[in-house]
Amino acid sequence: MTIVRSALARIAGHEGINFVLTNRIPRRWATRLFGWFSRIENPVVRDLSVATWRLFADLDLSDARTSEFRSLRDVFVRRLKDGARPVHPDPEILVSPCDAIVGAQGRVEAGQVLQVKGSAYALSDLLGDADHAARFAGGRYVTLRLTSSMYHRFHAPQDLCVESVTYIPGDTWNVNPPALRRVDRLFCRNERAPIRARLDRRGYPITLVPVAAILVAGIRLGFLGPGTELRVGGARVIPCDAALRKGEEMGWFEHGSTIILLTPEGFALHESAVEGRMIRAGQPLLRLPRDEDSTALG
Incomplete structure (x- = not known):
């Protein structure tokens, strides 16, 4: 099994092969098909799917709240045992909202942020709103990439109030490193849902931008209420007034x-x-500014 897994990993890890396998296919069709397949509640389908998944990734379910999963989707959206992700208590610290690999990060310069080194995109294109982007001129951005085997729920990075969600339909390019190096402005092409919020701590505005990718059958935001489907209704701004505590689940x-x-x-x-x-x-x-900056409160 180890030999087979190593061989498959080498094939999948080849940049050219990986890019072709995950992008030169009907991405939206594949995503809809996978969304349907992942919901099949059959133990044989579930077990074979998880076994295949383990051939390509280090899937660790030891911290899952339950070992009973009805479908492959249940594995993807699993909840964790209490205390599995302790939240750093310092009120001057913004914590990571999710399990992830830290990607491109830095300062917003001339309205641009990096996708990867040498490849930038306009923040206004990502957010679909030039005024919204202007609020973060000179600010900080951090890209957090969730791999398929990671915990897929994300949480409030600080005590905050969500003010609105903007749903932007789009493509479903893979967001792994080979695709990020080859597809310009990839995040601006994909489906996404910028979440505008304001921190309780000093009133700083922040925005989280969940970006969908191939096989992502949906971005779910629990604070919008049960049954809310972002994809139903098309591109739109959804007003909101949801108070969340640091570490509380967002979606x-x-x-x-x-x-x-x-x-x-x-x-x-x-x-x-x-x-x-x-x-x-x-x-x-992230650390909050040491001294209160009135320009950041706009």
Whole structure:
């Protein structure tokens, strides 16, 4: 099994092969099909699917709340045991909203942020709103990439109030490194749902941008209320007034994807959050400005 898994990993890890296998297919059709397939409640289908999944990824279910899963989707959207993701208590720290690999990060310069080194995109294109993007001029961005085997739920990085959600329909390109290096403005092409919020701490505005990808059958936002389907109704702004505590669940992906976190000027990357390394939900990600900056409160 180890030999087979190593061979498959080498094939899947080849950049050209990986890109073709995950992008040169009918992406939306594949995503709809996978969404249907993942919901099949049959133990044989479930067990074979999970076994195949383990051939390609380090799937660890030891911290899952239950070992009983009705379908493959149940594995993807699993909840964790209480205490599995302790939340850093310092009120001056924004924690990671999700388990992820820390991707491109830095300052918003001339309205641009990096997708990967040497490839930038306009923040206004990502958010679909130039005025919204202008609020983060000179601010900080951090890209958090969730792989398929990771915990797929995401949480409030600080005590906050969600003010609105903007649903932007789009494509479903893979968001892994081979695709990020080959597809310009990838995040601006994919389906996404910018979440505008304001921190209880000093009133700073922040935005989280969940970005869908191939095989992501949906972005779900629990604070919008049960039964809310982002894809039903098309592109729109959904007003909201939802208070969430630090570490409280915000929503989930139905497969791995990406969250881009935006903050105003003055926030700093925490020293333990290193580009290219894994971070877990609840661990320190950013530090709030040391001194209150009135320009960040707009």
